Amino acid sequence: MALFDLPLDELREHRSESVAPDDFDTFWSRTLQEARQHDLDARFEPVDTGLSTVDVHDVTFAGFGGHPVKGWLRVPAGATGPLPLVVEFVGYGGGRGLPHENLLWASTGRAHFTMDTRGQGSAWGGGGATADPVGGAPAYPGFMTRGIDAPENYYYRRVFTDAVRAVEAARSHPLTDATRTVALGASQGGGITLAVGGLVPDLVAVAPDVPFLCDFPRATTLTDRHPYREIALFLKTHRGRSADVQRTLSYFDGVHFAARGRAPALFSAALEDQTCPPSTVYAAFNSWAHEDKTIEVYDYNDHEGGGPYHDAAKVRWLRSYV
Numbered sequence: 001m002a003l004f005d006l007p008l009d010e011l012r013e014h015r016s017e018s019v020a021p022d023d024f025d026t027f028w029s030r031t032l033q034e035a036r037q038h039d040l041d042a043r044f045e046p047v048d049t050g051l052s053t054v055d056v057h058d059v060t061f062a063g064f065g066g067h068p069v070k071g072w073l074r075v076p077a078g079a080t081g082p083l084p085l086v087v088e089f090v091g092y093g094g095g096r097g098l099p100h101e102n103l104l105w106a107s108t109g110r111a112h113f114t115m116d117t118r119g120q121g122s123a124w125g126g127g128g129a130t131a132d133p134v135g136g137a138p139a140y141p142g143f144m145t146r147g148i149d150a151p152e153n154y155y156y157r158r159v160f161t162d163a164v165r166a167v168e169a170a171r172s173h174p175l176t177d178a179t180r181t182v183a184l185g186a187s188q189g190g191g192i193t194l195a196v197g198g199l200v201p202d203l204v205a206v207a208p209d210v211p212f213l214c215d216f217p218r219a220t221t222l223t224d225r226h227p228y229r230e231i232a233l234f235l236k237t238h239r240g241r242s243a244d245v246q247r248t249l250s251y252f253d254g255v256h257f258a259a260r261g262r263a264p265a266l267f268s269a270a271l272e273d274q275t276c277p278p279s280t281v282y283a284a285f286n287s288w289a290h291e292d293k294t295i296e297v298y299d300y301n302d303h304e305g306g307g308p309y310h311d312a313a314k315v316r317w318l319r320s321y322v
Contacts, residue, residue: 002272003271003272004272004274004277005222005271005277005278005279006278006279008271008297011269011278011279011282012282012286013286014279014282014283014286015283015286015287016214016215016217016218016253016255016280016283016284016287017217017218018215018216018217018246018249018250018253018255018256018283019250020250020253020256020259021151021247021250021251024250024251024256025260027151027251028199028251031064031157031161032161032164032199035063035064035065035066035161035164035165038062038065038066039062039066040061040062040165040168040169040172041060041061041062042059042060042061042062042168042169042172042173043059043060043061044057044058044059044073044173045057045058045059046058047099049099049100050100051077051099051100051103052077053076053077053103053106053107054074054075054076054077054103054106054107055074055075055076055077055078055079056072056073056074056099056100057072057073057074057075057173058070058072058099059071059072059073059113059169059170061165061166061168061169062165063118063158063161063162063165063166064118064157064158064159064161064162064165065133065134065158067118067131067132067133067134067158067162068130069115069116069118069130069162069165069166070096070116070128070129070130071096071113071114071115071116071166071169071170072096072097072099072102072112072113072114073111073112073113073170073173073175073176074099074102074103074105074106074111074112074113074114075106075111075112075175076106076107076109079111079175080175081111081174081175081176081177082174082175082176082177083109083110083111083175083176083177084109084110084111084177084180084181084182084322085110085111085112085113085170085171085176085177085178085180085181085182085322086105086110086111086112086113086182086184086318086322087113087115087166087167087170087181087182087183087184087196088102088105088112088113088114088115088183088184088185088189089115089117089163089166089183089184089185089188089189089190089192089193089196090114090115090116090117090120090125090185090188090189091124091185091186091187091188091189091212092120092123092143092187092188092212092227093120093121093122093123093124094117094120094121094123094124094125094128095116095117095120095121095122095125095126095127095128095129095130096114096115096116096121096126096128096129096130097114097125097126097127098126098127101125101126102114104311104315108315108318110322111170111173111175111176111177113166113169113170113176115162115163115166116128116129116130117130117159117162117188117192118130118131118132118158118159118162119131119132119143119155120143132155132158134147134158136149136153136155137149137153138238139234140230140231140233140234140237141230142226142227142230143155143227143230144227144228144230144231144234145230145231145234145245148231148234148245148248148249149244149248150248151247151248151251151252154248154251154252156195156213156252157251157252159192160192160195160196160199160252163192163195163196164195164196164199164200167181167183167196167200167203179202179204180204180321180322181200181202181203181204181322182203182204182205182206182207182318182321182322183196183197183200183203183205183206183207184206184207184208184209184314185208185209186208186209186210186211186305187209187210187211187212187275187276187303188212188213188227189208189209190208190209190210190211190212190254190276191208191211191212191213191214191254192213193206193207193208193211194206194208194211194213194214194254194257194258194261194284195213195252195254195257197257197258197260197261197262197263197265198256198257198258198259198260198261199257199260201262202262203262203263204263204264204321204322205263205264205265205266205317205318205321205322206261206263206264206265206266207265207266207267207314207317207318208254208265208267208268208284209267209268209305209306209310210268210269210270210273210275210276210281210303210305211254211267211276211281211284212227212254212275212276213252213253213254214253214254214255214258214276214280214281214283214284215253215254215255215279215280215283215284216231216246216249216250216252216253217246218277218279218280218283219276219277219280220232220246220249222277222279222280223274223275223277225274225275226275227275228275231245231249254284255283255284255287256287257284258284258285258287258288258289259287259288259289260289261288261289261290262289262290263290264290264292264293264321265285265288265290265292265293265294266293266294266295266296266313266314266317267281267284267285267288267293267294267295267296268281268295268296268297268298268305268306268310268313269281269282269285269295269296269297269298269305270297270298270301270302270303270304270305270306271297271298271299271300271301272300272301272302273301273302273303273305274302274303275302275303276303278297281295282295294317296310296313298310
């Protein structure tokens, strides 16, 4: 697919038409307060993986509603800490995977926490292990319209709350240094990273790659690729509900979390990306509040973005922060 979105000069100036609800901050403050009424109950169980350079812990902690959420904590073998901490969120449909997957960040000498995404983990990779026990109103198959009837019911309210609690759980381990915490992820993981960047005030850096869940008014009308397409197909059946749906989504738009970002940020965008169109990524990047921000652009790439090249860019970039 050739370039289909705005020219690069226009991308650099693009702003979302999404408007943050007046009670955006109150909504999220109340949500997190409710979650913190449950004991975090973070448990770390060593796993015998056969790996000689990395130690792995099977993690369980209490997320939204006190529901158990899984994760992995990987650290360099024999580490005594405290170590810089990288908290990673995964892409749509994936889960935390298997213990021996995703060894990059522990191999750099950092602690690496990977959060399982509730209800997901059956589309690719080594799978997931976290249920989403919350029911909901009628929805299109997938996750994008679950509970979309109201912000209080929306699926990503639970996921973003889990993500904040994941940072808290990872920071509670004695091998991690809470003062040197980074959040990162790609696609859905990038969108979750933006939410965490707006909700956790003391991160040292964030790195959202080709982030999903940004600039919903444009994304839902520009691309016909899934997962954004789930929203359009829901509205194709539930006629006349577009305004209500966009209102719900406005509480979860990465653009509004970006406007509250308080850490240096490294974004990435791919100019042939039809899954997370570059204009939606730039909408979040241009809104990111911290002045120390940069974006890597991959001209001829689709949703894979920079792939291993961008992994190398993140390793180099993070040396300045942790």
